[in-house]
Amino acid sequence: MPNTDILPALKVPKTMRAIVLPEANEAIRLNNAELKVPECSENELLIKVEYVGLNPLDAQYAKTGFCHWQYPHVLGLDAVGIVVNAPKGIYPNIGARVMWHASMGEQGVLSEYAKVPNYAVSVVPESVKPEQAAALPCAGMTALISLDKLQITEGDTLLIEAGAGAVGQIAIQFAKQRGADVFTTAAKRNHKLVKSLGADTVFDYQDKNLCQKIRRELGPQGFDAVLDSLGGEVTARNIELMRFCGRIACLKPLPVFEQELLFRKAPNISIVSLAGAWLANSLCAQQRMSFMSNLLLESVAKDELKVPEIDLIEFNAEHISTALKTQLAGGFTGKQVVKVSID
Template sequence: MSNTELPHKCSIPQKMRAIVLPQPDEQIHLNDVEVDVPECANNELLVKVEYVGLNPVDANFAKAGFCEWQYPHILGLDAVGVVVKANKGVFPNVGERVMWHANIGGQGVLSEYTTVPNFAVSVVPDGLSPSQAATLPCAGMAALISLDKIAIAEGDTVLIEGGSGAVGQFAIQYAKQRGADVFATASKRNHKMVKQLGADAVFDYNDKKLCDKIRRELGPQGFDAVIDTIGGDATSRNIELMRFCGRIACLQPLPHFDQNLMYRRAPNISVVSLSGAWLANSLCAQQWLSFMGNLLLEGALSGDIKTPSISAVDFSAESISAALKNQIAGGFTGKQVVQISS
């Protein structure tokens, strides 16, 4: 038995609490309900959920909904919990603490129990708190995928938009580990924190002379690569700041591009989508989520990677509704984490 004092013969109830979205709603009104504890299929684990990390994508889908959901829908994608049931021969074993990024096409993880395919989880090592592990999946995996898509190597110059956000924080640290020169944008109050994470230069994204100041610092050559967490007009601006045939990883929907800009820069544009691993039914991609989870857990345990600060959220519809509104409003640098059970 690892990471927990949970006995192997755990009493599993028939009903559980869950936080559901009755219907997509601009105001984000969630409900606290009681539903059946799910049954796990052959390769699935039944997990008693301990912590759920909230992300901007949770808030966006609470407002707009998702085409594959039926309502009411349980929200939440990033979870940490303890395995309480697994079929014979299925690893991880009962009693193991696991972390994962859930299937967006299925029910979410803001519930006392949930199921997850065994090949998509990562075992949380002893010595790392479960709440800390809950900050890792979505933001950390998005950062790792982005760096792989733009093939960051030693000596590259990379711009990381939104350096004080969770994705930006992980991307800065991993880019520095790969030997890149890191430029980042952030609000002025967060410049010190972003520098402490390893950014070589930080710029205020509200500065009207942002592009001029970047060019003065960078020189005429342009960035080798960009991680664009902002989207919209910032995407076109970032392509303008790249060298010819530069590389950009986009975490937001692509804007309409000016064709002259495309001819002048000929950018290599990559789209980052964690959900695609599930929506494409790609077993290889789902297993890759587990592999990235292992990397993140190892980095957090060793101290090589600093995790975002945690803001605790109560396991109630009212508190989570407010927290998701806060995700959209922005202006904070940490991760909101819901404690489901202890």
């Protein structure tokens, strides 16, 4: 390991290019901007951003705004880049390539430079492409947290909604590693994809007889667990398809439930929120995200996890705005990743 007391900081300009949201707006109108490079303190690393993974969450809050944001706001939560400055004795070292999921409450990572606490990053193995790593944090950690909250073990029957989405693709693979019998929903054109990832049974999410076909395939007992990424009426439907005291992990806000359904099914309902680790100022939760990031990267390096197909996006406001609209339109099976660094 190099002596961090003598490692020089890499040359950093005073200003940087960034993509900003001037204010929340339905059209997801973004601007190209020139901002000051962030100043770091204590255990923070300054990172030259190479790639940024886009998520539906970025698009949703570009439209509605977020209570902690000040405008103009730099969007983006998932990033990979090179450490260019770090306090003495802090790991990882200058020159390391790292991956991280940024705080929802602070400025994002769609900029040439960003700062992040050292304990919240994971070093990217040389065998993992940086653009693939940028696709992992939000979708991968959401999948892992969901499976942990659902307490998935060998023999469990698990329904994963939207199996062809990024969260669904990763969740299918890890659920199979844990020995679950995986059922999933997807458009017909994506059935081959989710089957290749390990799904045992796939249903067409547009099928008007979906519930009847699930019951015919599963039998009367119902699912042990459900990963519900859709929310709304689908959440209530999924609880109906669960066994008594079954487990459901919800990625969207909960609907209003009929009391009879809750009494009859007595579901164990979990809420999944990556943002909470930062908003609650939970150091343990932030460090756990780093541990999960390590698992994701190691799994890719060992060829135990297939990353969703990457679609590279140009680093400018117009292209990123269009990409975010695609995120909300649905039906997108890969990961859109912005290439920030031109080096």
